[in-house]
Amino acid sequence: MIEMIKMLILAVIQGISEWFPISSSGHLVLFSRLLGFENSVVFDVALHFGTLMAVFVYFGKDIVDILEAWFKGNWKSENARLGYLIIIASIPTAVIGYLFKEYFESAFASLGIVAIGFAITGVFLIIASLDFKRNEKQKMSYLDSFLVGIAQAVAIFPGISRSGATISTGLLRKVKVREAMRFSFLISIPAIFGASLLEIGSEKISPSYIWPTLISFVFGLASIHLLLKIVVNSKKNLRWFALYVMLLAIGIGIYLLV
Numbered sequence: 001m002i003e004m005i006k007m008l009i010l011a012v013i014q015g016i017s018e019w020f021p022i023s024s025s026g027h028l029v030l031f032s033r034l035l036g037f038e039n040s041v042v043f044d045v046a047l048h049f050g051t052l053m054a055v056f057v058y059f060g061k062d063i064v065d066i067l068e069a070w071f072k073g074n075w076k077s078e079n080a081r082l083g084y085l086i087i088i089a090s091i092p093t094a095v096i097g098y099l100f101k102e103y104f105e106s107a108f109a110s111l112g113i114v115a116i117g118f119a120i121t122g123v124f125l126i127i128a129s130l131d132f133k134r135n136e137k138q139k140m141s142y143l144d145s146f147l148v149g150i151a152q153a154v155a156i157f158p159g160i161s162r163s164g165a166t167i168s169t170g171l172l173r174k175v176k177v178r179e180a181m182r183f184s185f186l187i188s189i190p191a192i193f194g195a196s197l198l199e200i201g202s203e204k205i206s207p208s209y210i211w212p213t214l215i216s217f218v219f220g221l222a223s224i225h226l227l228l229k230i231v232v233n234s235k236k237n238l239r240w241f242a243l244y245v246m247l248l249a250i251g252i253g254i255y256l257l258v
Contacts, residue, residue, distance in 0.1 A: 004208070006037045011047055011212035015219025018051040019185070019227055021164030021241045022248075023121055026114045029158055030252070033111065045196045046209035050216030052192045055185050058224050062186060085183070088142055089149030090190040096153035097195060108158050115252035117159015118245040124161075125242035128168035129235055136176045140183060144173045148183065152191055159249075162188065163227075164241065171235060178232050185224065 013031050017024040028047075032039040056063065062082070069079035097104070108114075137144075151169040155162035163184050170180025230237045 003037070004211070006035045007043070007209070007212045008215055009035065010037065010039075010043075011050065011215035012219050014047040015051055015054075015216040015221075016223050018048070018216075018220055019054075019163055019223040021121065021125055021161040021167060021227075021238065022245050023117060023155075023159050023161040023164070024048075024051070025108070026117055026159035026161075026248075029108055029114050030111070030248075041199050042203050042205055043209060043212070045200045046205050046213045047216045048192050048196055049205075050213040051220035052189065052196075053217050054220035054224055055189055057221060059182065059185055062182070063189075082186075085140060085142065085145040086187050086190065089145040089152065089183075089187045090194075092146065092149040092153040093156070093187075093191045094194060097156050097191075098198070100156075104156050104158070111252055112256055113157075114159040115249045115256070117157050118249035118252070119159075120157075121159065121161045121164045122242040122246040122249065124164050124168040125238040125245070128171045129238040129242070131236075135174065137174050140170070140173075140175050140179060144170065144175060145183070145187075147173060148180075149187065152187060156195075161245070162191070164238075164245075167231070168238075177235050178228070181228060181231060 010028060010031060013027050014024050017027040028039060028044065031037075062079075065079040066083040066086075069075075069077045070083060074080055148166050148169045151165040152162055154160060155165040166184040166187065167180050170183060171177065175183070
């Protein structure tokens with residue numbers, strides 16, 4: 001019973017931190033330590049599956065529109081183009097994630113590395129929240145998508161927020177706020193799905209993970225909705241998330257030094 005409570009707590013944390021720009025990987029490492037919970041790869045995959053389903057539900061129309069454009073051969077349509085952008089952004093993540101898989105896995109064992117990741121996320125968010133008074137682009141370019149993909153690859157590092165890095169990169173490339181956020185969520189689909197397949201292999205997900213997966217889905221859906229409202233209203237609100245992760249980084253640093 002106690003182990004189930006711990007799993008449900010981690011599911012809530014995953015659901016919130018996966019889409020809020022505060023790093024779900026860093027939070028899972030931190031709170032697993034605090035709760036004394038021995039996290040497993042399969043459990044981690046189950047939680048990520050829940051938050052991934054939230055993206056499918058929230059952006060289901062975009063996904064259907066892309067697939068419909070491709071199946072109908074509308075290769076030059078805006079929906080087809082969005083699909084191409086997602087593919088381009090996924091390439092750096094796939095290559096870097098595969099080549100440095102063992103290094104990233106070993107990094108998860110260190111709270112110090114997680115603290116550095118949190119600090120990097122804070123810097124990302126602060127820079128992205130600044131008003132450079134530049135004209136926003138009407139369309140995201142293929143170069144934009146590739147650079148956002150590199151940011152997503154860097155975010156495999158524990159403590160660096162995937163959504164924070166990708167949204168920030170989009171904003172710095174002068175992509176409109178809502179478009180940068182939508183693209184960040186959409187490119188998470190191949191990234192999380194691919195990483196999950198690579199991690200889990202032929203292992204089976206335990207039936208005991210059903211409730212945690214459902215909880216991460218519900219909270220993931222809510223966090224997507226809230227984040228869109230908070231940041232689209234004003235990108236300066238990213239500074240509150242930056243402050244939070246900076247304080248976390250400082251707190252972990254003090255704990256490790258003491």
